[in-house]
Amino acid sequence: MSSFYDYSVPTPKGEMSMEDFRGKVVLVVNTATGCGFTPQYKDLESMYEKYHERGLEILDIPCNQFAGQTPGNDDEIHEFCTLKYHTQFPQMKKSDVNGENELPLYTFLKSQQGFHGFGKGPKALVMDTMLKKIDKDYKNNPNIKWNFTKFLVDREGKVVARFEPMDDMKKIDAMISELL
Numbered sequence: 001m002s003s004f005y006d007y008s009v010p011t012p013k014g015e016m017s018m019e020d021f022r023g024k025v026v027l028v029v030n031t032a033t034g035c036g037f038t039p040q041y042k043d044l045e046s047m048y049e050k051y052h053e054r055g056l057e058i059l060d061i062p063c064n065q066f067a068g069q070t071p072g073n074d075d076e077i078h079e080f081c082t083l084k085y086h087t088q089f090p091q092m093k094k095s096d097v098n099g100e101n102e103l104p105l106y107t108f109l110k111s112q113q114g115f116h117g118f119g120k121g122p123k124a125l126v127m128d129t130m131l132k133k134i135d136k137d138y139k140n141n142p143n144i145k146w147n148f149t150k151f152l153v154d155r156e157g158k159v160v161a162r163f164e165p166m167d168d169m170k171k172i173d174a175m176i177s178e179l180l
Helices: 040-054 074-085 104-112 122-134 169-179
Strands: 008-011 014-017 025-031 056-062 150-153 159-163
Touching (some): 025 040, 025 104, 040 074, 040 169, 150 169
16 A cells, blocks of 8 residues: 655646655645635635644645636746735646546545545535536545545644535644644
């Protein structure tokens, strides 16, 4: 069986090995610049500033697989994030998180933490309705369902949680704090 540390992801300037994050808590997020969840960049940056010195890393992986909500090239995406949300965490190359061209890291993450549902509430109902039109069986596969799905990896490289886009950022913050 492979480990989180066995993978690398493409950056605009080369590759970044997950080995570089050994001993740190890592939040891996597939992001988008034109999504209703894009304002989560603000919360992500806030967590990064709050916890980075204690060992948190956030891995921003832009993805254009969900309604084309990440147009633009890597430089344009980076400029948007740094100007609008002042992000400082590492941003990877725009990549696929599902399908035949998905990053091997995502194949691993999904194997460790499958889809557990969207919970309750209006946003969960909207996602359920929308996804049933795309894939009637979406609940029964581990694929990433939308932008801003997050995987939390502990200091030992274990994928300890998966958060869907509508999960409360305060809950994620609290779990990160516990792991640090």
